[in-house]
Amino acid sequence: MTRRADVCAVALAEVFRGDGEILANPIGNLPMIGGRLARETFEPDLVMTDGEALLVQNPMPVGVAEPDKVVEAWNPYRAMFDVVWSGRRHIVMGPVQIDRHGNTNIAWVGDDAQRPSRQFLGFRGGPGNTISHATSYWVPNHSPRVFVDRVDVVVGVGYDRAIQLGESGRFHRIPAVVTNLAVLDFENEERIMQLRSKHPGVTVDEVTAATGFGLVVENDIPETRSPTAEELDLLDAIDPTGLRYREVPDP
Numbered sequence: 001m002t003r004r005a006d007v008c009a010v011a012l013a014e015v016f017r018g019d020g021e022i023l024a025n026p027i028g029n030l031p032m033i034g035g036r037l038a039r040e041t042f043e044p045d046l047v048m049t050d051g052e053a054l055l056v057q058n059p060m061p062v063g064v065a066e067p068d069k070v071v072e073a074w075n076p077y078r079a080m081f082d083v084v085w086s087g088r089r090h091i092v093m094g095p096v097q098i099d100r101h102g103n104t105n106i107a108w109v110g111d112d113a114q115r116p117s118r119q120f121l122g123f124r125g126g127p128g129n130t131i132s133h134a135t136s137y138w139v140p141n142h143s144p145r146v147f148v149d150r151v152d153v154v155v156g157v158g159y160d161r162a163i164q165l166g167e168s169g170r171f172h173r174i175p176a177v178v179t180n181l182a183v184l185d186f187e188n189e190e191r192i193m194q195l196r197s198k199h200p201g202v203t204v205d206e207v208t209a210a211t212g213f214g215l216v217v218e219n220d221i222p223e224t225r226s227p228t229a230e231e232l233d234l235l236d237a238i239d240p241t242g243l244r245y246r247e248v249p250d251p
Contacts, residue, residue, distance in 0.1 A: 002226045004180065004251060005030070005244040007199050008140075009235055010227045011183050013038035015136040015176045016090060021045040023089045029243045031092035031138050032062050034178075036238045037231060049075055059234075063241040084125075087171035089133040096120050097151040098137060100192045100213045102174045104130075104156030113153065126155035131165060134173040140247050142179035144212035159191035180248045182207045183224055188216055197224040201251060 012034025016024055024046045026035035036059040039046040050056045050069055057070040083089050095104035096118075107123055108116035129135055135156060139146050154161065162172035176196070177184040183196045194216035198207055200223050208215055227235065235244070 002200050003245065004199060004201075005248040006227050006232065006235060007224050008178060008180060008248050009034045009037060009239075009244055010231060011176075011178045011197075011199075011224050012092065012136075012138060013041070013231075014183075014225075015092065015178065016043050016046060019043055019046060019090055019134075021047065023047045023049070023083050025049065025089060026092040026138075028092070028094055028138060029062055029239075030140070030247050031094075033235065033239050033244055035092070036060070036062075037234055040234050040238075041231065047072075053077070059238050061238055061240050063239065063243045084129065084132050087133045089129075090136065090175070091129055091133065092136045092138050093126070093129075093156065094138050094140075095146065095156065097146060097148045098139070098156075098177065099148055099151050099158065100215075101158035101160040102156070102177075102186055102191075102193065103151050103154045103158035103161065104137065105151040105153050106155050107153050109152050111152065116152075123155050127157060130156040131162060131169050131172050133171050134175055136175050137177045139177065139179040142181040142207070142210045144210060147211040147213065149213045159186055163191070181210060184215070190216075192216060194218070195221055197222050199224045200226060 008030055012031050016038040024035045026032045040059050047055055053075055054071050055073040055075050057072045060067040097105040106121045106126055108119050110117035162169035174186055181202050182198045184193050185196045188194055198221055204221055
């Protein structure tokens with residue numbers, strides 16, 4: 001039986017396909033698992049960090065207190081901005097809210113910024129990241145609370161706003177939004193969110209019902225691919241304690 005978390009891990013790996021020698025910064029357990037899987041298979045030139053200030057060669061296992069590191073280089077904080085501003089980075093973030101254009105919110109929920117109903121991370125590097133390089137998104141619980149008609153505050157820039165930036169938004173790109181139900185993208189003329197694939201066992205109706213706006217849905221939506229036997233072995237090595245199954249339990 002194909003486990004949902006393994007499908008999500010492969011889908012997150014696929015967001016890096018074709019990236020080549022850039023800095024991959026997947027944030028969170030499943031995105032890190034997917035990013036490390038991508039580098040061990042079809043994107044061997046990806047550059048990845050240890051989560052702090054080192055660039056490492058080996059796929060460090062997640063959930064391990066002191067994993068072995070094969071260090072390639074030092075990556076001090078000040079050097080990161082040269083990578084960010086040049087477009088040579090692909091980050092995976094987790095939005096609190098996302099709309100049909102790809103605008104995202106990780107700051108707060110509520111109409112009053114001074115008294116929000118929920119407080120989250122704040123703006124952090126969101127605005128600069130999303131106009132400077134590729135940004136994909138991971139949503140472990142696909143629901144209308146996350147996929148909203150209008151985000152309460154724009155932290156990550158979507159396609160509607162990026163187009164207005166002209167040359168300043170030249171590096172803006174959202175390769176994919178991966179969720180526990182499906183993979184979505186913006187590969188259409190209007191640059192609005194569309195359903196790329198649904199995970200095994202998920203129906204199109206389930207995806208659209210969990211989305212708070214109208215998705216673009218073409219005919220014959222394919223299933224997200226399942227991992228190969230080699231990828232399953234690599235996933236067990238990258239995630240030896242099974243963190244992915246706790247994040248996305250089987251339906």
